[in-house]
Amino acid sequence: MKSTLLLCLFLFTSLFLSAQVIKGKLIDRKTRQDIPLANLILADKVQPLAVKYANSDTSGYFEFRDLRKGKYILSITLTGYQKMQKELLINENDPKIIELGDILMAEDVNLLQEVTITGGVPNFSSQNGQIKIGVANNVFFKSASNLLDVFKKLPGLQVNQDGTMLMASRATPTLFVDGKPVNMNNDEILSYLGSLSPDMVESIEMINQPSSKYDGEYQGIIDVKLKRNQSLGLKGTYNTRFQQNNYSLLDNNLSLVLKTNRFVYDLRLGSTSGSSFYKYYSLQYLTNTNAMTTDTRTVTSNQNFNAQAKITYEVKKGQNLEAFIRTYQIDRNALSGNQLLTQTNHLDRTIALVKSDNNAFPKQHNYSGGINYDAQFKNSEVHIMTSLAQIDNLQTEDIQNRNVLNDQLINYWKTDAKNEIMIRAAQADYTQKTGRGKIEFGAKFAHTTTQNDLRYDTLANNTFNLDPNRSNQFHYQEYIGAGYLSYNAQWNKFNYSLSLRTEYTRTVANSITTGNITEKKYTKWLPSLNITYAINENSQLSFSYSRRLTRPTFAMLNPFRFYYSPRHYWIGNPYLQASTTDLVALSYSRKSLNISLNAGKETDPMSRYPEYNPITNELIFLGRNLPYRKFANLQISSPITINKWWRMNNNIAFYYNKELTPYFGNTYEIPVYNYTVNGSQVFSLKNWILDVSYTYESKSGSGLYIFAPVYGIDFGVQKAWLKNRLNTKLTLYDAFDNIKRRLIFREKSIINNDMYHYFASQRLVFSLTFNFGHSTYKTRENKKSEEENRAN
Numbered sequence: 001m002k003s004t005l006l007l008c009l010f011l012f013t014s015l016f017l018s019a020q021v022i023k024g025k026l027i028d029r030k031t032r033q034d035i036p037l038a039n040l041i042l043a044d045k046v047q048p049l050a051v052k053y054a055n056s057d058t059s060g061y062f063e064f065r066d067l068r069k070g071k072y073i074l075s076i077t078l079t080g081y082q083k084m085q086k087e088l089l090i091n092e093n094d095p096k097i098i099e100l101g102d103i104l105m106a107e108d109v110n111l112l113q114e115v116t117i118t119g120g121v122p123n124f125s126s127q128n129g130q131i132k133i134g135v136a137n138n139v140f141f142k143s144a145s146n147l148l149d150v151f152k153k154l155p156g157l158q159v160n161q162d163g164t165m166l167m168a169s170r171a172t173p174t175l176f177v178d179g180k181p182v183n184m185n186n187d188e189i190l191s192y193l194g195s196l197s198p199d200m201v202e203s204i205e206m207i208n209q210p211s212s213k214y215d216g217e218y219q220g221i222i223d224v225k226l227k228r229n230q231s232l233g234l235k236g237t238y239n240t241r242f243q244q245n246n247y248s249l250l251d252n253n254l255s256l257v258l259k260t261n262r263f264v265y266d267l268r269l270g271s272t273s274g275s276s277f278y279k280y281y282s283l284q285y286l287t288n289t290n291a292m293t294t295d296t297r298t299v300t301s302n303q304n305f306n307a308q309a310k311i312t313y314e315v316k317k318g319q320n321l322e323a324f325i326r327t328y329q330i331d332r333n334a335l336s337g338n339q340l341l342t343q344t345n346h347l348d349r350t351i352a353l354v355k356s357d358n359n360a361f362p363k364q365h366n367y368s369g370g371i372n373y374d375a376q377f378k379n380s381e382v383h384i385m386t387s388l389a390q391i392d393n394l395q396t397e398d399i400q401n402r403n404v405l406n407d408q409l410i411n412y413w414k415t416d417a418k419n420e421i422m423i424r425a426a427q428a429d430y431t432q433k434t435g436r437g438k439i440e441f442g443a444k445f446a447h448t449t450t451q452n453d454l455r456y457d458t459l460a461n462n463t464f465n466l467d468p469n470r471s472n473q474f475h476y477q478e479y480i481g482a483g484y485l486s487y488n489a490q491w492n493k494f495n496y497s498l499s500l501r502t503e504y505t506r507t508v509a510n511s512i513t514t515g516n517i518t519e520k521k522y523t524k525w526l527p528s529l530n531i532t533y534a535i536n537e538n539s540q541l542s543f544s545y546s547r548r549l550t551r552p553t554f555a556m557l558n559p560f561r562f563y564y565s566p567r568h569y570w571i572g573n574p575y576l577q578a579s580t581t582d583l584v585a586l587s588y589s590r591k592s593l594n595i596s597l598n599a600g601k602e603t604d605p606m607s608r609y610p611e612y613n614p615i616t617n618e619l620i621f622l623g624r625n626l627p628y629r630k631f632a633n634l635q636i637s638s639p640i641t642i643n644k645w646w647r648m649n650n651n652i653a654f655y656y657n658k659e660l661t662p663y664f665g666n667t668y669e670i671p672v673y674n675y676t677v678n679g680s681q682v683f684s685l686k687n688w689i690l691d692v693s694y695t696y697e698s699k700s701g702s703g704l705y706i707f708a709p710v711y712g713i714d715f716g717v718q719k720a721w722l723k724n725r726l727n728t729k730l731t732l733y734d735a736f737d738n739i740k741r742r743l744i745f746r747e748k749s750i751i752n753n754d755m756y757h758y759f760a761s762q763r764l765v766f767s768l769t770f771n772f773g774h775s776t777y778k779t780r781e782n783k784k785s786e787e788e789n790r791a792n
Contacts, residue, residue: 026102055134076103081105086103142691196239262313280755339355439485440485452560481503484501501525506521704746704747706743731765
């Protein structure tokens with residue numbers, strides 16, 4: 001380790017040199033309109049290789065930073081326009097910022113008149129193994145009702161019907177906005193993505209393999225870049241979305257930003273009202289030859305509200321101080337009706353029929369605030385983030401189980417659950433330019449405390465009494481200290497980065513009810529490496545390696561019982577260990593074509609598998625660490641333009657997964673192969689845009705389960721009004737009502753279980769977005785810590 005650190009210090013030693021910045025704006029030669037999201041490549045004229053990549057923003061502006069003296073060729077491409085090249089000469093005596101002014105681009109008449117198949121949409125690019133996709137003005141996303149619909153079309157990203165996401169069918173991605181984390185719980189993510197229309201977002205960057213600069217728990221990153229605007233004044237956006245399926249749901253969001261010479265005032269309000277529907281169905285054959293059918297239907301009504309207020313003060317040019325407060329309030333009523341039917345093996349005689357009514361009232365009160373400081377100097381940057389968050393989860397339940405055959409009350413429970421979480425976090429990052437590269441280092445500290453109290457009261461002799469077998473108290477403390485050191489540089493046709501991160505974790509889990517205290521201390525070293533070779537100005541090859549860390553969430557550690565039905569529940573495990581993942585990736589990109597191959601191994605992965613008790617007929621899901629999981633995937637993505645009114649985009653991915661699963665005295669090691677296809681056919685007809693989107697997931701599974709194939713088709717139409725200030729969209733999701741998540745247990749000799757989850761994904765949605773005001777200042781979402789994400 002000492003020799004490695006000495007080598008890093010040797011590489012980091014260099015002279016501090018100044019560098020120029022090039023700025024400009026792209027303009028349509030004929031209409032004098034701004035040209036957004038064009039591809040720009042800056043190549044070394046002496047050695048013809050790409051040095052920098054960029055895209056023009058939604059106002060046509062672009063810039064290249066950190067340029068040394070020399071001769072360059074600037075190439076600009078955009079479908080529908082003639083390719084432009086411009087020779088640039090940078091001298092030491094040139095000013096710090098070189099303004100190119102307006103660059104006029106002419107239409108490519110031949111392309112507009114002919115029917116040709118060409119590679120790619122202009123706002124799709126890949127650099128250093130990261131995919132960047134333009135969103136605003138991208139015809140593929142015009143009919144999307146919000147940013148969540150856009151996410152469903154991203155290559156390699158799976159968005160489930162409950163809003164959870166998987167990147168490369170393996171990792172839960174972390175949401176970033178403008179390069180900084182906004183880690184939210186699943187409800188907040190859905191609310192935030194639902195508040196953004198596609199024309200509010202400049203681009204999305206997908207980082208499948210984060211470097212050691214990022215927190216060890218970031219398995220993948222989706223970075224949302226909001227539109228960059230700089231004019232003074234007031235800007236507002238109102239967005240509403242109404243959906244109808246079994247029930248109706250209404251979202252309303254309002255964003256107001258006022259920018260003065262030194263201050264920016266930002267206010268964001270949102271609300272959700274209405275109901276959603278969920279169904280769980282299971283057919284299970286028991287060891288005593290009986291068959292047990294579970295049918296659960298849940299209607300959840302919502303009255304949710306969120307608010308955020310932020311003030312940014314420009315201390316001096318390049319230095320900003322930001323203070324924010326925000327709250328997220330959830331108020332729900334979840335009414336579940338459950339039937340537990342026990343029959344003979346051939347389903348010809350009923351033995352028992354139990355009806356369970358579960359009325360739950362979950363609430364969450366989330367408050368947070370913080371102060372952030374960002375500063376950019378001549379050759380360095382400083383970023384400091386501090387935050388304090390209080391999250392209170394409250395839930396009461398009324399559960400009655402009744403024998404339908406004789407109309408007798410079997411049992412009656414009442415629950416009262418309280419979960420209080422306090423999170424304190426501070427992070428500092430520093431960047432220093434050195435020669436052809438830059439050094440980055442930083443540190444983070446987080447302290448989290450949780451107090452959990454779950455009380456069950458059971459009816460006996462017409463009196464509710466405390467049930468000690470189900471009630472529990474659980475307190476948890478977590479301390480995390482982390483630091484990283486990174487170096488990025490360029491040499492000939494190679495761009496490379498080398499970084500090392502270390503994270504120290506101390507946890508104390510106190511199960512007060514059982515009197516058990518579990519304390520853990522561990523340190524993880526997380527290195528990463530990326531090397532990119534520029535084959536030419538249009539194509540590149542990239543290799544990367546990284547090690548990532550996954551800590552168990554607080555809910556996974558909490559030894560509480562959470563019931564799906566009277567004999568079906570899951571329980572947390574305070575002894576779960578953190579897992580580590582070693583991942584290598586190889587990617588190739590040429591214009592809009594992107595091919596990536598990823599492979600890795602996760603040690604001590606956390607899973608939740610069922611254990612069946614034949615005496616009580618209980619199906620218990622327990623959290624556990626498996627020995628390891630091996631995985632690999634190949635992803636291919638390339639948009640295609642058929643002609644000016646017909647475009648298509650198709651993504652295909654192949655997956656391999658193999659995990660070692662000890663289960664009931666046996667060890668299962670089953671390789672699973674599967675593939676997914678998703679895409680869009682987009683038709684531009686005068687002022688209307690029609691979109692047919694589709695997704696297919698083949699048969700897949702895990703060590704113990706088989707997942708049935710699933711497919712869905714969406715139809716959407718979009719129309720803009722009032723010079724694009726008003727946008728209306730109508731979408732029919734899952735038109736043929738096919739999306740169900742069906743799971744079949746492999747080892748039928750242990751548990752013959754066949755079940756599915758259904759979220760009523762077939763729905764008709766109308767959305768409307770109205771932009772008002774004159775300012776186009778770029779707002780940034782406030783940050784939440786990684787700990788807040790794991791707390792929910």
